[in-house]
Amino acid sequence: MDARFFTAWVEETARAVAAGRDRLTRLDAAIGDADHGTNLDRGFTAVREALSAAFPGTPGAVLTLTGTTLIRKVGGASGPLYGTVFRRMGAVLTAARREGPGEPAGHGPAGWSSPPGAGYRPEAPEDPEEEVTVTLADLAAAFEAGLAGVRKLGGAQEGDKTMVDALAPATRALSGAVRAGRGAREVFDAALAAAREGAVATVPLMARKGRASYLGERSIGHEDPGAASTVLLFAALRAAAGG
Amino acid sequence: MDARFFTAWVEETARAVAAGRDRLTRLDAAIGDADHGTNLDRGFTAVREALSAAFPGTPGAVLTLTGTTLIRKVGGASGPLYGTVFRRMGAVLTAARREGPGEPAGHGPAGWSSPPGAGYRPEAPEDPEEEVTVTLADLAAAFEAGLAGVRKLGGAQEGDKTMVDALAPATRALSGAVRAGRGAREVFDAALAAAREGAVATVPLMARKGRASYLGERSIGHEDPGAASTVLLFAALRAAAGG
Amino acid sequence: MKKLINSTDSVVTDALAGMAAAHPDLRVDLAHKVVYRRAAPTPGKVGLVSGGGSGHEPLHAGFVGHGMLDAACPGEIFTSPVPDQVIEASHGVDGGAGVLHIVKNYTGDVMNFEMAAEVCAEEGVEVGTVLVNDDVAVKDSLYTAGRRGTGATVFVEKMTGALAETGAPLGEVAKLGGRVNARSRSFGVALSSCTVPAAGGPTFDLGDAEVELGIGIHGEPGRTRAPAAPARELTRVAMDAVHDDLPLSGEVLVMVNGMGGTPLVELYVVFAEVAAYLREKGAVPARSLVGNYVTSLDMQGFSVTVCLLTDQLTQLWDAPVQTPSLRWGR
Amino acid sequence: MKKLINSTDSVVTDALAGMAAAHPDLRVDLAHKVVYRRAAPTPGKVGLVSGGGSGHEPLHAGFVGHGMLDAACPGEIFTSPVPDQVIEASHGVDGGAGVLHIVKNYTGDVMNFEMAAEVCAEEGVEVGTVLVNDDVAVKDSLYTAGRRGTGATVFVEKMTGALAETGAPLGEVAKLGGRVNARSRSFGVALSSCTVPAAGGPTFDLGDAEVELGIGIHGEPGRTRAPAAPARELTRVAMDAVHDDLPLSGEVLVMVNGMGGTPLVELYVVFAEVAAYLREKGAVPARSLVGNYVTSLDMQGFSVTVCLLTDQLTQLWDAPVQTPSLRWGR
Ligand SMILES: Nc1ncnc2c1ncn2[C@@H]1O[C@H](COP(=O)(O)OP(=O)(O)O)[C@@H](O)[C@H]1O
Ligand SMILES: Nc1ncnc2c1ncn2[C@@H]1O[C@H](COP(=O)(O)OP(=O)(O)O)[C@@H](O)[C@H]1O
Ligand SMILES: [Mg+2]
Ligand SMILES: [Mg+2]
Ligand SMILES: [Mg+2]
Ligand SMILES: [Mg+2]
Missing domain, CATH: 3.40.50.10440 (Dihydroxyacetone kinase; domain 1)
Structure with a gap:
């Protein structure tokens, strides 16, 4: 998968968010403050502009720019959280290209704008002519890192009724399918199915993190908006893969 | 007609206002500020209390106390206007008792609390033991004076869509019937019918005085609340006469 | 209610x-x-x-x-x-x-x-x-x-x-x-009726896409009813009415007043339009008030009041x- | 909207x-x-x-x-x-x-x-x-x-x-x-939802005889829904919640805050109840604010915030x- 694939994924996500914007906002109205769809749509609109302006040439650069832009434009809880997912994934893929799969160094939430002095510009690829591709295993590692980043930043466990309830099972399913040697289509199908199941499973939960937690028992019976938007990420991934 | 009759009239008016309160307020909501029923009900509630506390012994004293209390408790446009009607009537009836029918001296709006220094207390009858009664002719003169007072204070002509549109024809009908030598029942019937007709005739008018005038053409098509409450006055008069 | x-x-x-x-x-x-x-x-x-x-x-x-x-x-x-x-x-x-x-x-x-x-x-x-x-x-x-x-x-x-x-x-x-x-001159616009406590319900009903133009401060309906419009247009209606009656020029004191139920953030949106209008006419918003000062209970809407200043008035x-x-x- | x-x-x-x-x-x-x-x-x-x-x-x-x-x-x-x-x-x-x-x-x-x-x-x-x-x-x-x-x-x-x-x-x-x-402690009560502009409609629906207790400032529903009640009772619910958490005594700074759509006259009604409550508990409302300070757009309702003063805090x-x-x- 090359930069074009990842660009397509992000753009497909942006389209899905725009289309799902009102639904996400309605979900947030029920147990939050009625802005989740607006927030993500504003962010992903900015991401599309940033991508078509910078035209980043590597998978890592695409995702890092996506994450940075989300942090810069979204605000709220979902901005830093989704921003961290993409920035962590970008860091892993950038490292993967250089060193093969593995954990990148020091890109915790503390380092969202590092290296110091570099502002928020994504690192330029070393040689834009060189065609950079990453493997499904790299992608699995990237999702694992993204998930770890969200967990660390937001402190949510599975079952707390947050985006983690979709992101965690989807990441597990994706990694599992990759390890089992499945092809891209099957891998993405598995991830999407798990994300969907995770999102639906938030309905009966009582929220323990984020704004919905203030509602206590009244948060029960509603799908978590962040979990619902995470499903869009995985649906877009399958679509980008020609699903 | 003695003090008891006039007390009965005012109390009957108070009951009718209480019963019609919400209707009057609704009429005022359409072309005013939704308080006419509340205003008059507050005023006439206070009047009932004042009457049963002071127990005035002459027709003039009953109506003067009624008018003074309305001025002291109602506020808005209708307080001074209805207050003036009753005070002017009271002055005529008090004078009538002393001098026979005729115009009383110097009780314009300027004198609503005169004589100076007397505060707002109604004048005490000279001899409470003496049974004071007034004639239908006295009553007609009293209504003429009341109408003149409202005209002077508010500056409204007939056709301006105000209480004058009910009070003027009712007063004319009452005076005419008295002059024609009719009995009380017929006199009051004639006045009530004219008041009703006058009030209904305000519907197609455009208001030129009071709050409804701010609506311009939009005041057309609604009955004037003050004209509607004037009808209650005349209905109560008939009821007090055993109608 | x-x-x-x-x-x-x-x-x-x-x-x-x-x-x-x-x-x-x-x-x-x-x-x-x-x-x-x-x-x-x-x-x-x-x-x-x-x-x-x-x-x-x-x-x-x-x-x-x-x-x-x-x-x-x-x-x-x-x-x-x-x-x-x-x-x-x-x-x-x-x-x-x-x-x-x-x-x-x-x-x-x-x-x-x-x-x-x-x-x-x-x-x-x-x-x-x-x-x-x-x-x-x-x-x-x-x-x-x-x-x-x-x-x-x-x-x-x-x-x-x-x-x-x-x-x-x-x-x-x-x-x-x-x-x-x-x-001084004023003009008011309502986006909703108010509810007088003793009356128990809204004084008038206003459609979801309608506003009242030329309202007073007693929750009464205005002179005309008009389709809802962006703040810029509603402000222009109000300011035109004021300007037609008292040509605006020089330093002015201007108040953008909320009718009681309108959030301050919206009043500032209106104020930005008022200031732009004044500058367009060559007048200067030298002093201003933005907030709830003369309200109609819980009515949503605004009024704008302009006063042509003199040195004495500014000082006062x-x-x-x-x-x-x-x-x-x- | x-x-x-x-x-x-x-x-x-x-x-x-x-x-x-x-x-x-x-x-x-x-x-x-x-x-x-x-x-x-x-x-x-x-x-x-x-x-x-x-x-x-x-x-x-x-x-x-x-x-x-x-x-x-x-x-x-x-x-x-x-x-x-x-x-x-x-x-x-x-x-x-x-x-x-x-x-x-x-x-x-x-x-x-x-x-x-x-x-x-x-x-x-x-x-x-x-x-x-x-x-x-x-x-x-x-x-x-x-x-x-x-x-x-x-x-x-x-x-x-x-x-x-x-x-x-x-x-x-x-x-x-x-x-x-x-x-400092706070508690809020909503009589209506607010409408987030981008959402286009009220965040929640509230019956004509219901209120939300324990709301925040983002138009979110509260902890519980309760029947509408006179100001005195709603104030008591709010003050009890505060007092249970931080016993009220001595000189306090108290804010009765409107949520954006509530008329000032109602906030003063609430303040009278708050002051009475404080005196009942032996506390003194030494400093106060009544008005719209921390709002939720056009939401109707109020919050009350109390701070136990010290000489230093009063001075500041x-x-x-x-x-x-x-x-x-x-
Ligand atoms: N601590 C957290 N960890 C993970 N996800 C969280 C956390 N807090 C909130 N979220 C997610 O963020 C979503 C809300 O996002 P959004 O509405 O954009 O932000 P805000 O809550 O600031 O209005 C929630 O539905 C939930 O999935
Ligand atoms: N200038 C006037 N002359 C006669 N009657 C008037 C005048 N102005 C108002 N009214 C009467 O007063 C009525 C309104 O009374 P009310 O609602 O109690 O007072 P307000 O208009 O101050 O709210 C009108 O319906 C009208 O009949
Ligand atoms: Mg939200
Ligand atoms: Mg938010
Ligand atoms: Mg009125
Ligand atoms: Mg009035």
Whole structure:
């Protein structure tokens, strides 16, 4: 998968968010403050502009720019959280290209704008002519890192009724399918199915993190908006893969 | 007609206002500020209390106390206007008792609390033991004076869509019937019918005085609340006469 | 209808009890329903009394204090005060230099204040009156009730208050009030009706895509109903009406006033449009107020009031004021 | 939905343009969405930065000025600001004595301010943080997001602002902020939902005889729904919740805050009840605010915030303040 694939994924996500914007906002109205769809749509609109302006040439650069832009434009809880997912994934893929799969160094939430002095510009690829591709295993590692980043930043466990309830099972399913040697289509199908199941499973939960937690028992019976938007990420991934 | 009759009239008016309160307020909501029923009900509630506390012994004293209390408790446009009607009537009836029918001296709006220094207390009858009664002719003169007072204070002509549109024809009908030598029942019937007709005739008018005038053409098509409450006055008069 | 009240009858007195508890600088006479400065009367100073129906808060009681009113007489909701209140207040603020009544032009207010003024005169209190009638939505004419008094009341109260504080005589303070009124114009727009507590429901119904243009401050419908439009257009309607009546130029004082139920963030959106409009006409928004000053209970909407400044008026506007709802410069 | 806006996307920037036009004492950076004191930074003074979602006006931009904030970062409606805004503002107010971030405890606010603080530290700006979490409607626990920050933010901003004005060092100002927060509690009640412009309709539906108890300031539903009740009873529910958590005694500062759509006359009715409650408990409402300070757009309802005063806190509260929406003593 090359930069074009990842660009397509992000753009497909942006389209899905725009289309799902009102639904996400309605979900947030029920147990939050009625802005989740607006927030993500504003962010992903900015991401599309940033991508078509910078035209980043590597998978890592695409995702890092996506994450940075989300942090810069979204605000709220979902901005830093989704921003961290993409920035962590970008860091892993950038490292993967250089060193093969593995954990990148020091890109915790503390380092969202590092290296110091570099502002928020994504690192330029070393040689834009060189065609950079990453493997499904790299992608699995990237999702694992993204998930770890969200967990660390937001402190949510599975079952707390947050985006983690979709992101965690989807990441597990994706990694599992990759390890089992499945092809891209099957891998993405598995991830999407798990994300969907995770999102639906938030309905009966009582929220323990984020704004919905203030509602206590009244948060029960509603799908978590962040979990619902995470499903869009995985649906877009399958679509980008020609699903 | 003695003090008891006039007390009965005012109390009957108070009951009718209480019963019609919400209707009057609704009429005022359409072309005013939704308080006419509340205003008059507050005023006439206070009047009932004042009457049963002071127990005035002459027709003039009953109506003067009624008018003074309305001025002291109602506020808005209708307080001074209805207050003036009753005070002017009271002055005529008090004078009538002393001098026979005729115009009383110097009780314009300027004198609503005169004589100076007397505060707002109604004048005490000279001899409470003496049974004071007034004639239908006295009553007609009293209504003429009341109408003149409202005209002077508010500056409204007939056709301006105000209480004058009910009070003027009712007063004319009452005076005419008295002059024609009719009995009380017929006199009051004639006045009530004219008041009703006058009030209904305000519907197609455009208001030129009071709050409804701010609506311009939009005041057309609604009955004037003050004209509607004037009808209650005349209905109560008939009821007090055993109608 | 849901309201933060104990009963529809006790709203005004309950709120006055709250004002008394919240503002140690005020003295509230609950029996007579008059709000005074704690130290009233000020010897040798003209006493300023205003009043009107309640439901317009902070007008008038929120403007009692140094540099503005000496007393306010709140009537029942949307009902002018009774003469007794005004008489009581006038006695209470007469420091020997006479008393100025600031009256908004409504039939009820005018009649009740006139009756009070007559009694005051009989009882030896010298009274002057300023009638405020700034609302351009109402066509003035000899045959009608004339223009309503709305937002300019705040300007008149502030500037006459500042002048009275200098020890100016009653005649001069009254004349100044007339001048401020003559140089001021207002226009209001409603996005929703208000609900009068005793009435129990909205005064009028407004469609989801309609607004009322040319409203007053008693929750009454306006002159016309129009389709809802962006803030820019609604502002232009209001400003055009003002400008047609009193061409705008030079330095102006401008108030963008909320009707009670409109968030401040929206009032600032309107203010940006008002400022742009003024500049387009070559006028300068030299002084401004943005917020809830002359309200209609919970109505959503705004009014804009403009006053053509002179050096004297600017100075009087800038003079110190210490009231619950207007406070600066000391 | 009817709003005084030009478009749902431009509300915040349009309102900022209005603030810029209305308040010559402020400098508004429209590109970065930061509102500064005109003369920021003040050399040698700790710079105070706060921020949060818009829709709570006058919080926070209305509290920028002498004796209070140096800068405010308004996010989109109900959405915390992004780190860029906070970083920009922190640089802009750093007079060499460091910068204090005043943050309401919401997941989004906390994360965005933390990210900004990290970058500030990397870029050489010393940053301290006060986290406000005064809302007793939310049960605090290690496993949840913790209590929300609501009305006490005004107290923290005012008192830390006054202390910073004296030249106190960052550590001391931050500690004072924590102390004010620790001595303050809030509880809110909604009579209606608000309407978020971009959402286009009310966030929740509430029956004509229902209220929401224990609401926050983002138009979210509360902890429980209850039958509508007189002001006296609703006030008692709120005050009991506060008193149960922080027993009330001695001199207190109390704010009765409107949620944006509630008329001032009703807030005074509530204040009368609050004052009576406090006296019943042996506490004294020594200082007070009644009005719209921390709002939820057009929501109808109120919140009450109480702070147990000390001599120092009273002094800091009384110190001069010159901002668009809080102004006294100079
Ligand atoms: N601590 C957290 N960890 C993980 N996800 C969280 C956390 N807090 C909130 N979220 C997610 O963020 C979503 C809300 O995002 P959004 O509405 O954009 O932000 P805000 O809550 O600030 O308005 C929630 O539905 C939830 O999935
Ligand atoms: N100038 C006037 N002359 C005669 N009647 C008037 C005048 N102005 C108003 N009214 C009457 O007063 C009525 C309104 O009374 P009310 O609602 O109690 O007072 P307000 O208009 O002050 O709210 C109108 O319906 C009209 O009949
Ligand atoms: Mg949200
Ligand atoms: Mg009326
Ligand atoms: Mg009225
Ligand atoms: Mg939000």
